[in-house]
Amino acid sequence: MSGTLDSALETAIASAAQGGPPRLALALEHAVFPGGARVRPRLSLAVAHACGNGAPALALGAATAIELLHCASLVHDDLPCFDDAATRRGKPSVHRAFGQPLAVLAGDALIVMAFETLGRAAAEAPSRLAPMVVTLARAVGAADGLVAGQAWESEPSVPLDAYHQAKTGSLFSAATQLGAMAAGSDPTPWRHMGELLGGAYQVADDLLDAVAADGGKPTRRDEALNRPNAVARLGIETALDHLNRLVAQAVDSIPACPGRESLAALVLQIAQRLVPEPLRKSAA
C-alpha cells in the first residue's frame, strides 16, 4: 500500500511541477521523500477500504492530498520564523537545503498540489468532490485546521484543547472522513475516530519529544519553544496511559462497516508503533 502511495505522491509532484523552475521541483521532492510513517494517508485508505471502497482512485487521491498537506505544514513549521529546525527526517530541512524563498514557495505549492490532486482524482465520482474539498480545506484552515494550530502560537493565550485539535486532530479527522467520503459513505461517524487517533498521535509526539531522538527531529524542542506538551504536564507514565486509552477509544468508535475488524487491527498496529522505542515495554 505504501508503494502505491509513494508512487501517487511522485506522480502528483511530477504532474504539478513539470516544466516549472527546476530548483523548486527539487525542493518539492526533498519535502515529500523519503517520507515518515505516512500514518494519515494510510489511515485514510484503510477507512475507504473498510467502507467498501467504491472509488479507489478517489480514495488514493484524497490520501495523497492529505499527505501533501502534512508535508506542506512541516516545511513551513520548520522555517526560521517558527521552529527554525535545521533537520527533518534525518536530513536538512527544506529551507536549510534550498533557502527560505524556495521553502516558503514549496509549502505553498504543496498546498495547491493537494487540491489539484483531489480535483483530478474526482473524475471517478465527480459528485463527491465538493464536500471533500471543503472538509480538506477546513482541516488545514484558519478556524480549527493546521494553520490555526500554528497560529495559536502567536496568540497571547492558547486554549490547549483547541490548539491540539487544530495542530494534530484536524488532519487525522480529515483522513478518516475523506476515506469514508471517497467510498460514498457518510463521514459524520468517522470524525470522532480521527480526532481520538490524532489525540493519541499528539501524546506520542510529546513522549518522543521528551524521551528520545527519532533520527531527525531534535528533542525537547517543545520545552525550548515553551510549547504545551502532555508529558511535561502529566509525566511519562500518565501520558502513556492516556495514549493507550485514546487508542482503545478510537478502536471502539469505529462505525459499523464491512471491514470493521481489519481496520481495528490496523489501528492497533499503527498505535503500537506510535510509542517511542524506549517506552514500548512499559506500554505493552
Added chain:
Amino acid sequence: MSGTLDSALETAIASAAQGGPPRLALALEHAVFPGGARVRPRLSLAVAHACGNGAPALALGAATAIELLHCASLVHDDLPCFDDAATRRGKPSVHRAFGQPLAVLAGDALIVMAFETLGRAAAEAPSRLAPMVVTLARAVGAADGLVAGQAWESEPSVPLDAYHQAKTGSLFSAATQLGAMAAGSDPTPWRHMGELLGGAYQVADDLLDAVAADGGKPTRRDEALNRPNAVARLGIETALDHLNRLVAQAVDSIPACPGRESLAALVLQIAQRLVPEPLRKSAA
C-alpha cells in the same frame, strides 16, 4: 458589482476564520481589505456574465477564490525573504503589521480559503467543480502558476516569457476560464484572452514601477531587485504601444458569446485605467 465581491470576500474570511486565533483573523482582514482594483475577479464575473451566467453563485465563488489567491501571493511576495516590502496598498505589509509567522500563515490560510470558497459555491452545479479546482490550482501552481513565477527568481537563469506568463498571465487566464466554466461554457477559447490581458497588466505594472508611485507600492523596485521589466527593456513609448496592442488583441480574441459587446467595453474601460496617470495623455 464590487460591493457584492467585497461582501463575498468578507463572508469567506468570516466563515473560514471564525473561532480561530483572533490575530490571524485580523491579519486575513488586513491582507484582503481595502482591496486594489480587484481586476481579476471583476474580469471573471464579467466573462461569466457574457457567457449567460447560468450559475451566478458559482461564478461569484470562483471570482472570490481568484482574489483570495491574488491576496495570498501579495502577502508572501512581500515577505523579507522576497521583496521585503514595508508597505502595500498604502498601509504596512502584513508581516510589518503582524510579524512574519502570521504573514506566512495568513498567506497559507488564504490559499486554503480559496479552495474552500470554490468548493462551497459548487453546491449550485457540483459537476462543474472538478475541472475548476484543477484550473485554479494550475494557475497558482509550481509548473506555470504564481508559485512558479516567484520561484523563477531563485533560479540561475530565467526564461522571460515563462516568467511573465506564470507571474501575471496565469491568474488572468484562470479568471477568464473559470468565468466561462462557472457558466457552463467551454473554457478553452477564453484562455488566450486572459493571457493577453495578463500581459497588458504586466506591462502596465512595469510602467508604474518605472514612472510613478501608486500610493503604496515603492517604485523602481524591479530595478533594485534586478527583476525583468518591459520598460527597462523597451523604453516608455514602446512599452505603451505594446500595452495598447495587447489590449486590442485581447478584445479581438473575445469568443462569440451572448454578452460579447458589453464585455469588450468593460475590458477597454479596465485597460484605460491600467495606464499610469502621468502617461494617460500619450496613451489616448
